Amino acid sequence: MTIIRTSNKPIGQRNRESLGQFFTPSHVADLMASWVDPLPERITLLDAGAGTGTLIAALVRRICRMPGVTKQLRVTAFEIDPSLAQPLAVCMASCQRMCESSGISFSADIRQVDFIATAAPIARGDLFAESLPSFNVALVNPPYRKIRSDSAERLHLRSAGIETSNLYAGFLALIIRLLAPGGQLVSITPRSFCNGPYFRPFRDDLLDRMAIRRIHVFDSRSAVFEQDDVLQETIIMDAVKSAEPCATIRISSSTGAPESAVHERKLPHNAIIRSTGADRFIHIPADDADLLAREWMGRLPATLHDLGLVVSTGRVVDFRARPFLRDEPTNGTVPLIYPHHIRRAMIDWPRDGMRKPQAIVRCRETADLLIPSGVYVLVKRFTAKEERRRLVAALYDPTRIPYQEIGFENHLNYIHAHGRGLPPALARGLTLFFNSTWADHCFRAFSGHTQVNAADLRAFRYPDREALERIGRAASMGELSQVEIDAIVMEIANE
DSSP states (O other), X not given: OOOOOOOOSOSSHHHHHHHTOOOOOHHHHHHHHHTOOSOOSEEEEEETTOTTSHHHXXXXXXXXXXXXXXXXXXXXXXXOOGGGHHHHHHHXXXXXXXHHHTTOEEEEEXXXXXXXXXXXXXXXXXXXXXXXXXXXXXXXOOOOOBOOTTSHHHHHHHHTTOOOSBHHHXXXXXXXXXXXXXXXXXXXXXXXXXXXXXXXXXXXXXXXXEEEEEEEEESOHHHHTTTSOOOSOEEEEEEEEOSSOOSEEEEEEEOSSXXXXXXXXXXXXXXXXXXXXXXXXXXXXXXXXXXXXXXXHHTOOBOTTTTTOEEEEOSBOTTTSGGGEESSOOTTEEEEEOGGGEETTEEOOSOTTOOSOOEEEOSGGGGGGOEEOOOEEEEESBOOTTOSOSOOEEEEOTTTSOOSEEEEXXXXXXXXXXXXXXXXXXXXXXXXXXXXHHHHHHHHHHOOSSBOOHHHHHHSOBOXXXXXHHHHHHSOTTOOOHHHHHHHHHHHHTO
């Protein structure tokens, strides 16, 4: 039997960033190929971002280990990067030899063209669009890259009724349209499409057209694409083209390292696909603690809107306001608060040794960047890749920083009462709630990226106002251990 060896080493490094390429490790490709189930007798396979052929080779290895099940494999492989043409062709030749030795008919159509430009006319039903087979299997690791609203890719997608700001979601949306009814899709992508406003159109499209059968999460961000700087969590999704959802969805996890153990559970559809008003989210609990946290969170009665509160993103984008920034406070300046100023749930300003500017000039040009002094709850928008917590909150107390106005930098969310500060007890209670272990567990299950978006905080659930004020009155800020915070929050929130 021929052994197929594929390279997932970067080829043409300088093109990778512009193309959004991240190559699939062989052991991950084998896991994805194992999810094509059942194996059709005749497979018409689409790989819309084939790279060096790793996913196709993994499926060939699988079908050749199961003689007599699949009799024909017909591959259509798109790869726009010319530096990958030769290794992809070599891989397809190896796949053909391996299939022939197992009595399986194999053919490969390698297309060195833009997948989106080719598939969008087919999706919109153009009379003279190129012809492609009706695919019953799609394996894909699509490119991950933001696309501008005026880019050629965005315009092609929009012409097919697809609205998204990232290439990977555009690829998936087109692949779904090219699948035959009952066709299987197995993809590896960032988890970011599971929630948030930017991916809502894609999420609706996916859930209307596909039935998710299985999702795999990786415990470590770095293990899957260890040679790449992948900030977001990555998931594998298995779905079939059907408007009828699966009654249960299998959730599995592993470290992502080769031969790592896979832990799996089955959960009801409505435990994973959740609705909040007109929006739908895909919630992926990592473990029993996440399930318990989410069950608890589901019993909480309020949203920020119910509490009469609003969340906004800090107005000061430092590189745009650079002429008005000062390293240290001087006459005519007001505090500029960064995430670096958060320390033990309070704001430590000014800080010694701070490398960021700590003040902003108060003038006509900066008037729209400043907010009136008051009590606010600040939440970090970004956390480090492997940071222990996702939710990190702090209380801004104007009695400690006596200025009439302040500036919050853009990497912070701030919670306010329609432009004004919060009552102190409510603000303290909300800060402690955010910093509880249970809230953090639930947010991690809810959100699959290191960003804490304002939209996520709006969709989150909270104790009612009275309970939050009682939490705030129960203890002073900055003096509690994690165990004490969790005990206070759980005791009062569960009453």
